[in-house]
Amino acid sequence: MQNYIIRNIAVVNEGRTTVQDVWIKDSRIEKIAPNITVSGNYKEIDGTGKHLLPGVIDDQVHFREPGLTEKATIYTEARAAVAGGTTSFMEMPNTKPAALTQELLEDKYAIGKAHSLANYSFFMGAANDNVEEILKTNDKKETVCGVKIFMGSSTGNMLVDNYLTLETVFSNSELLIATHCEDEKIIRANMELFKKEKGDNLTAADHPLIRNVEACFESSLVAIQFAQKHNARLHILHISTARELQLFGNMLPLAEKRITAEVCVHHLHFTSDDYAQYGNLIKCNPAIKSPENRAGLWEALLDDRLDIIATDHAPHTWAEKQQPYMQAPSGVPLVQHSLLLMLQYVQEGKISIEKVVEKMSHAPAVCFQIRERGYLREGYYADCVIVDMKGASKVEKENIYYKCGWSPFEGHTFPAAITHTFVSGHLAYENGKFDESVKGQRMLFNR
Structure with a gap:
């Protein structure tokens, strides 16, 4: 494997930014120091004026393989992830x-090992009738990221609404339990009311009223009650409402929390005001809601009630999204542009670059107890990204790497550029070009 020295780059890590040299050797960070001198064969990269960040770890993506490969594959979406500075992902079970x-x-x-350019892990799925299979995952707690429970509408038979099933999983799982929290009964009742009122004339603007704040809050509250009863390790995905934030605290360090929460980039960026422009393109579950909810999410992100920034990357074909509201599926492709979006907010003064790194790299590593990733530390895997904060990235059809071929950011120019992405020491992406000769690795966990 080629070794590298990145010279004179602003290293962003653990709350500090310092100009250093970084020596990458045999898949790992060998040394971080000023003016590194080494002998032997290595490639030098001039990092002057640029930043080196730990690779993003996205704890919630849907890469659609197997079975839904007209939308995406592990190969295509992992490639898009790497182009966007995401070096590791955790993929959801609703394939x-x-x-x-x-x-x-x-x-x-096996598919990840053969085809993923990024490091990978996959959640074990929960249903009302597979408790024995779920609990077998306890034997794989060092090699599987967690158990995923859909406590709201989902693909296939993955809605878990049987309280006996929930009781058994929360009381016996030794892995982190990640939940999608929306109350199915509330959603169904709302849908019936809206159908009676509007018939077939429902639009994306109705989505946050059908899948409303109450549905999210009630489901999150139930999940937390189960977790507290059994001292289970609970991580609630894609918080979308200000009301839910009262359920989370910031008094403990992340490593000591038993209940954690995530916010996704689209809930930080879009509001219900944007349905007029984007329609079904930003239809997702849980729904993008009113502006006061976005304001609450930002406040909670910055004061550490929300622990992680992720994407819930969920691609569908363009044709699927052009259908009427009731037929158009929920989900937005985001993994290629999540870091660029957050760096835009850095440029706007909304959040510091150190805080972005904390929420997108350090916190997922701590939350999931990922082994030797998520930080720029000597001895850790060299998962890292070179960012030009003076650059620009215009999103155009030809540089969207998702298999679905579209993005809600098409036509937008982000005020930063991702120039290099290293995955376990391998330079997988450089200025628009990929080197796919080395695949990503299966992530391991310290449990």
Whole structure:
């Protein structure tokens, strides 16, 4: 493997930014120091004026393989992730078939090993009738990121609404339990009311009223009650409402929290005001809601009630999204542009670059106890990204790497550029070009 020295670059790590040299050797960070001198074969990269960040770890993506490969594949979406500075991902189980058995779960790991340019892990899926399979994952707690429970509408048979199932999983799982929290009964009741009022004339603007604040809050409250009862390790995904924030605290260090929460980039960026422009393109579950909810999410992100920034990357074909509201599927492709979006907010003074690194790299590593990733530390894997904060990145059809071929950011210019992405020491992406000769690695966990 080629070794590298990155010279004179602003290293952003653990709350500080310092200009250093970084020596990458045999997949790992060998040394971080001023003026590194080494002998032997290495390639030198001039980092003057640029920043080196730990690679983003996205704890919630849907890469659609197996079974839904007209939308995306692990190969295409991992490639897009790397182009956007995401070096590791954790992928959700609602594929076709869903990852509801140990055999089906390991099939996904085999696809990742063969085709993923980024490091990978896959969640074990929960259903009302697969508790025995879920609990077998306890034997894989060092090699599987967690158990995913959909406590709201989802693909196939993955809605878990049986309280006995929830009781058993929360009381017996030794892995982190990640939940999608929306109350199905509330959603169904709202849908019936809106159908009676508007018939077939529902639009994306109705989405946050059907999948409303109450549906999110009630479901999150139930999940937290189960977790507290059994001292389970709970991580609630994609918080979208200001009301839910009262359920989370910031009094403990992240490593000591038993209940954590995530916010996604689209809930930090868009509001219900944007449905007029984007329509079904930003239809997602949980829904993008009113501006006061976005304001609350930002406040909670900055004061550490929200622990992680992720994407919930969920691609669908352009044709699917052009259907009427009731037929158009929920989900937005985001993994290629999440870091660029947050760097835009750095440029706007909304958040510091150190805080972005904390929430997108350090916190996922701590939250999931990921082994030797998420930080720029000597001895850790060299998952890192070179960013030009003086550059620009215009999103155009030809540079969108998602298989679906579209993005809600098409036509937008981000005020930063990702120039290099290293995955476990391999320079996988450089200025628009990929080197796919080395694949990513299966992530391991300190449990």
